[in-house]
Structure formats: C-alpha cells, structure tokens
Amino acid sequence: MADARETNERRLRRLQQMRRTDSVTKASDALGKIWKAGREPDSIVLRSTLLWADGDRSRLTKLVLPRGIALRFYLLAVFEAQCRLDTGDLWQNARPLAGTESWPALVAIDGAYDTASGTYDAALQSMPAELHGSARAEERWRARKLEDLRLRQVKGALRTLEELGQEDALVSVPRGTRGQRLYEEFSLMEEGGRGDMPTPDHYSVPARSWTAAKTITLPKDFFLKGWIQVLNPSEVATWLILRRMSQWAPTKHRLSGVFLTTRPRMQIFGLRDDAWEDGCGRLREFGLIRPAEPPEGLEAAVDAITDPLIRALFSEPTRVRQAYEPHFWQMTDNGLTANAVQTLDRELTYRREKLADAAMKRMQHDPEGPASHASADA
Numbered sequence: 001m002a003d004a005r006e007t008n009e010r011r012l013r014r015l016q017q018m019r020r021t022d023s024v025t026k027a028s029d030a031l032g033k034i035w036k037a038g039r040e041p042d043s044i045v046l047r048s049t050l051l052w053a054d055g056d057r058s059r060l061t062k063l064v065l066p067r068g069i070a071l072r073f074y075l076l077a078v079f080e081a082q083c084r085l086d087t088g089d090l091w092q093n094a095r096p097l098a099g100t101e102s103w104p105a106l107v108a109i110d111g112a113y114d115t116a117s118g119t120y121d122a123a124l125q126s127m128p129a130e131l132h133g134s135a136r137a138e139e140r141w142r143a144r145k146l147e148d149l150r151l152r153q154v155k156g157a158l159r160t161l162e163e164l165g166q167e168d169a170l171v172s173v174p175r176g177t178r179g180q181r182l183y184e185e186f187s188l189m190e191e192g193g194r195g196d197m198p199t200p201d202h203y204s205v206p207a208r209s210w211t212a213a214k215t216i217t218l219p220k221d222f223f224l225k226g227w228i229q230v231l232n233p234s235e236v237a238t239w240l241i242l243r244r245m246s247q248w249a250p251t252k253h254r255l256s257g258v259f260l261t262t263r264p265r266m267q268i269f270g271l272r273d274d275a276w277e278d279g280c281g282r283l284r285e286f287g288l289i290r291p292a293e294p295p296e297g298l299e300a301a302v303d304a305i306t307d308p309l310i311r312a313l314f315s316e317p318t319r320v321r322q323a324y325e326p327h328f329w330q331m332t333d334n335g336l337t338a339n340a341v342q343t344l345d346r347e348l349t350y351r352r353e354k355l356a357d358a359a360m361k362r363m364q365h366d367p368e369g370p371a372s373h374a375s376a377d378a
Contacts, residue, residue, distance in 0.1 A: 289329045
C-alpha cells in the first residue's frame with residue numbers, strides 16, 4: 001500500500017506541475033493547430049501489427065517503460081502524419097527539432113524534480129544572478145529549461161524506437177560523418193517495424209480496414225484533449241489492446257464486454273498481468289472503460305465457438321481476483337471528450353484519500369505496526 005501511495009503521490013505531483021506550467025494545454029493546442037490546418041480526421045488509423053507479439057513481447061509492450069516518451073512520441077508522429085497526408089502517402093519529416101512548430105512542442109512534460117529540495121525550482125539555482133527578481137525573466141528561464149528537457153526526451157524516444165532491433169525498429173536515425181546521430185533527419189517506420197528486407201518499411205498512411213485484424217481507430221480526442229500526454233505507457237498499451245478487441249468483436253463488446261485471460265493475452269499481445277490489471281484499474285477510474293456484466297446463457301454459447309482467439313475474448317477466467325471484478329470491459333469513448341488533466345487531477349486526488357484512509361484503518365487495527373512484530377519475533 002505504501003508503494004501505491006508513493007506512486008500515486010508522485011504522479012499527482014507531476015500532473016499538478018504540468019498544470020502550473022500549462023504544459024499539457026500548450027502541447028494540445030499545438031496538436032489542435034496541426035489538426036485544423038490539415039485534413040481534420042475524426043479518428044487516427046493504426047495498423048494492428050504494432051500490437052502483435054512476436055515471441056514474448058510485441059513492439060507495443062517493448063515500449064511500456066517506466067521512463068521516457070517513446071510510445072507517446074510514435075503515436076504523436078502517426079497523428080501528425082495523418083493530419084497532413086492522404087491515405088497511401090509516404091511519410092517525410094516536415095518538422096524541426098527546435099522552435100514553436102517542432103516535435104518537442106508536441107510533448108508535455110513536468111520538468112526536473114529535485115528530490116533533495118522537494119521542488120521543481122532547483123533549476124533556478126543555475127540562473128544567472130542578474131535574472132533573479134524579475135518574474136518575466138524567471139519565467140523565460142523556466143520555459144527554456146523545459147524546452148531543453150523536451151528536446152532531450154524526444155532524442156531519447158528516437159533512440160529507444162530505433163533500438164527495438166533491426167527488424168522491429170520504428171524509426172531510423174541516420175549517422176553523420178563522425179558517427180553521431182542526425183536526429184532531425186529521422187525516418188518513421190510502419191507499425192510492423194523496419195522489416196527484414198534491404199529496403200525498410202517506411203511509414204505510409206494506412207487505409208481503414210473494415211476489421212480490426214489489420215487496423216484499429218483512435219478517436220481524435222485521445223490526442224486533442226490531452227490523454228496521450230497524461231496516461232502512463234501501460235495504460236496506453238491496455239487501452240490500445242482493449243480498442244483492438246472491441247473493434248475486432250464489436251457485437252461481443254456491445255453485449256458483454258471483452259476479456260483476456262493471462263495465457264492468450266501474453267501469447268497474442270505480450271502484456272503482463274501487472275501492467276494489464278493496473279491499466280484496467282486506472283482506465284476505469286478515469287472513465288475510459290467501464291465494467292460489463294456478461295448476459296445469461298453466454299457460457300453455453302462459448303462452448304460452440306471453435307476459433308481460439310474468439311474463445312479467449314469470451315472465456316471466463318478460471319481464477320477471479322476480487323480487486324478487479326468484473327473482468328469484462330467496454331470502451332467508453334465519451335470519456336475522451338473530458339479534459340484529461342482535470343479528470344486525472346480529480347481521480348488521483350480521490351485515490352490519495354482512499355489510500356490514506358486504508359492506511360489509517362490498518363494503523364487502527366495494528367497501532368504498533370511493524371515494530372510490534374519485530375519485538376514479538378525477538
């Protein structure tokens with residue numbers, strides 16, 4: 001429980017800092033300008049190959065990392081491409097790494113937190129003395145520091161996306177004469193990776209498929225309302241998998257929701273239990289999914305299904321964990337229309353209170369805590 005409280009507190013602190021600096025608002029405004037100046041797509045089409053596991057992991061789950069913005073950056077690049085290009089068009093970089101219309105401008109971050117001081121203002125210690133005391137100068141200094149941090153985050157994302165492997169790489173970054181990475185000249189690859197042929201699979205805008213076997217769609221509000229900026233990678237991965245399932249089996253999703261047991265989830269998508277369960281829990285709190293009760297008679301109907309993947313979507317778990325009941329989920333895209341920062345601020349604050357109440361009840365039940373157990377053992 002202590003870890004849950006610390007994790008929630010850290011996330012809430014980061015979110016509130018981004019709110020103070022308008023980081024999410026500015027990034028969302030930049031994405032909104034791209035959308036309005038382009039084709040204004042209602043949804044973004046994503047090839048399902050990003051989600052498929054090859055062995056133990058998929059390209060998607062390889063990007064479920066505790067740090068960095070690699071998954072977010074790739075999805076942002078896909079969004080930018082589909083606002084700008086027509087179906088079938090080949091991607092070419094049209095954006096610099098610096099300036100108001102740069103790649104870093106599309107990314108929201110909280111900044112550098114100093115553990116020792118417990119503040120985000122440690123960077124001010126390196127501020128030239130002549131700038132101190134001027135609110136406007138300090139604001140510009142903070143903005144410059146954030147800009148530098150965003151650039152470093154983008155470069156780190158490009159390295160991560162390239163280092164997925166020779167065939168799985170989702171970007172390619174050319175090298176200069178001295179072997180240095182030329183980040184501003186990176187190329188975007190298709191969702192299935194660079195491929196194993198001499199000519200890489202450069203990204204082109206996919207045509208929308210009638211089935212989710214080839215593509216899934218992501219509502220524009222996922223990008224424009226700030227959700228892509230504030231969800232954790234494991235939550236984004238869980239949300240993408242649930243979208244894939246809901247669009248691949250729409251009738252099943254509408255009637256009883258979708259569910260995956262551990263074995264087929266690992267075999268098909270490569271997402272582990274902790275990421276899935278935590279992702280489902282948070283997405284439910286944020287209003288992006290909801291629990292669904294299976295209708296009566298579903299078990300008998302499942303027995304007649306022969307396709308193993310469809311059976312996996314319908315099958316009841318053999319072992320039910322009380323904390324995550326019910327296990328059948330439905331997407332709630334109307335939740336995406338809400339302001340992501342405000343929603344998370346509200347829900348994380350509420351979760352802080354619940355976790356504190358639970359800790360207090362444990363203390364009341366065992367007021368001496370670990371010390372009493374230590375003395376008893378002695």
